[in-house]
Amino acid sequence: MTPFDALSTPLARRLRDGLDRICTVMRADQWGVAEESGLNPTQAHVLTFVAGRGATGMRVRSIADHLGVAQPTATDSIGALVRKGLLTKVADPEDARAVAIRVTPAGHDVVRGLGLAITSAERALETLSMKEQSTLLGLVIKTIRALQQAGAIPPQRLCVSCRYFRAYVHDDEDIPHHCALVDAPFGGRHLRLDCPEHEQAEPEALDAAWKVFDRGADDLPMST
Amino acid sequence: MTPFDALSTPLARRLRDGLDRICTVMRADQWGVAEESGLNPTQAHVLTFVAGRGATGMRVRSIADHLGVAQPTATDSIGALVRKGLLTKVADPEDARAVAIRVTPAGHDVVRGLGLAITSAERALETLSMKEQSTLLGLVIKTIRALQQAGAIPPQRLCVSCRYFRAYVHDDEDIPHHCALVDAPFGGRHLRLDCPEHEQAEPEALDAAWKVFDRGADDLPMST
DNA sequence: ACAAAATAAATAGGAGTCCTATTTATTAAA
DNA sequence: TTTAATAAATAGGACTCCTATTTATTTTGT
Known part of the structure; x- marks a missing residue:
């Protein structure tokens, strides 16, 4: 019927590549947004994730899983945020091996600021x-x-x-x-x-x- | 009619956040795929981009723009790929300030390998x-x-x-x-x-x- | 033609991501 | 209880990614 069925890359593959293009923009967007708060995209991601869920404290492991990175990487980024005074680590009462990670008041302020930004991806979706x-x-x-x-x-x-x-x-x-x-x-x-x-x-x-x-x-x- | 219109985050914002989740997976996928070739996601991205377009040679600037990163970052990654023997830099005949970046035969082999991988994002889209x-x-x-x-x-x-x-x-x-x-x-x-x-x-x-x-x-x- | 402006890329310098492998505690299981 | 599994930190290393600046060229305006 059409030679395209045989010749072109699989639809799911093209779809993935298309989404990948959009991801590229989102990464770049995130640098712009996060930077205004003195953060980088990974830190911003960690901070908003903990702010959204961690009233009682998050584990390092779940943060790593959510970000899709290795656990030591999460430890790194959490460390950077603790140094900046936006997160705190306290001993987890339920498990002495674990820590409970929470957002500080300063951290909440930053999260609010991050939420206000409108990225070019969002603007594109609005069209x-x-x-x-x-x-x-x-x-x-x-x-x-x-x-x-x-x-x-x-x-x-x-x-x-x-x-x-x-x-x-x-x-x-x-x-x-x-x-x-x-x-x-x-x-x-x-x-x-x-x-x-x-x-x-x-x-x-x-x-x-x-x-x-x-x-x-x-x-x-x-x-x- | 429904309280949701007033209460929930704007549709475009939720859409962006949803795509962001998918992006997270794609980044993680890319580590898995690229690593088998001894690369990281950024290097894999640069290499496939140049392979797909650069028969005559790419400029550093266009690579940076495609990746959505600053020009020195592109210089870094190109440097890593040149060190690995997958890219070459030659003087651009049209402009003495510029360089023409091309994929080596070894680079083409790696690109072929990268293309074979099926990521979890692709599999999800196939459903x-x-x-x-x-x-x-x-x-x-x-x-x-x-x-x-x-x-x-x-x-x-x-x-x-x-x-x-x-x-x-x-x-x-x-x-x-x-x-x-x-x-x-x-x-x-x-x-x-x-x-x-x-x-x-x-x-x-x-x-x-x-x-x-x-x-x-x-x-x-x-x-x- | 020629100084001034723009452009291409490299360099310098620094924070931080991200990985694997390993170590140190603690808790769970056999 | 040994043994296993789990939570997180450390060590070590390659690189990403940024801003600011420098070095060459080209391009422009007069």
């Missing part, structure tokens, strides 16, 4: 239509799920893997989902990738939820 | 349906265009910006586009992000092509 953005979000979430299932990244706090999530339970196609925690309907464009209120659903429930989500997103009839 | 992958490709391309227009990345050799590209000229919805260079129809799933045969279209033609592409991808009638 897509709402519908496109929301489609893209769905596809990104599915990709993250696959990565999670493959063990390539630690579990994320996704709406779709939450016990309070109910996929496609409303007729309104604009906001077909429901969050049982706040007891409100919402739509694909509202799906979160890292919800603080997330509570992991049971495996069977999770499977079922994903199935509904998969079916719904692809080719749902346009009404009811 | 999406063909339709989803091809939708995602379209959205990635649009995002790259926006980044290009904002000057955040140098021009890519995209089908859609090529003078041989004809968007939506065929009735067959599976392969609606046409490449005038090879004179064959092809579909969204075949779109390239870095085609060696690419020739930049004139600005007005480009605008027109993008317009057709934009309209087509979003909500084209299902037949004819």
